[in-house]
Amino acid sequence: MSYPPPPHQPGPGGPGWWGPSPDAPYGREPSTGAPYSERSKIIAGLLQILVPLGIGRMYMGDVSLGVIQLVVTLVTCGIGALWPFIDGILILVGRPTDEYGRPLRS
Numbered sequence: 001m002s003y004p005p006p007p008h009q010p011g012p013g014g015p016g017w018w019g020p021s022p023d024a025p026y027g028r029e030p031s032t033g034a035p036y037s038e039r040s041k042i043i044a045g046l047l048q049i050l051v052p053l054g055i056g057r058m059y060m061g062d063v064s065l066g067v068i069q070l071v072v073t074l075v076t077c078g079i080g081a082l083w084p085f086i087d088g089i090l091i092l093v094g095r096p097t098d099e100y101g102r103p104l105r106s
Contacts, residue, residue: 029103041096041104048088052081056088061099 024035039060048056054069069087072080096104 026105032103035102036105037098037100037102039098039104041091041106044096044104045088045092048084048091052084052088054084056084056091060091060096060104 021035026036026038028035044056044060046056047059048054052069053073054066057063057066057069069080069084072083074080098104
């Protein structure tokens with residue numbers, strides 16, 4: 001006597017999970033369910049802190065704000081670098097998003 005194969009048990013990704021979802025290859029944020037961006041929050045924050053010229057914002061996809069931070073830093077002879085530095089700290093402790101509104105990975 002043969003038995004039918006056991007039903008598929010859902011894995012960590014939910015029903016029918018067979019690996020990373022094509023629409024969320026980096027996973028989903030637990031609180032909202034939004035797919036994570038391919039960009040990293042740690043890299044964006046460290047770029048803003050270590051190279052305070054708006055490079056972290058450009059990396060996140062917010063090129064216009066990055067260019068504004070760069071111009072302010074250059075026009076103020078470096079005093080305006082305080083803005084990207086503080087922005088980098090806020091990126092590290094906050095929940096930043098990329099240009100498509102997806103949360104950055106940790």
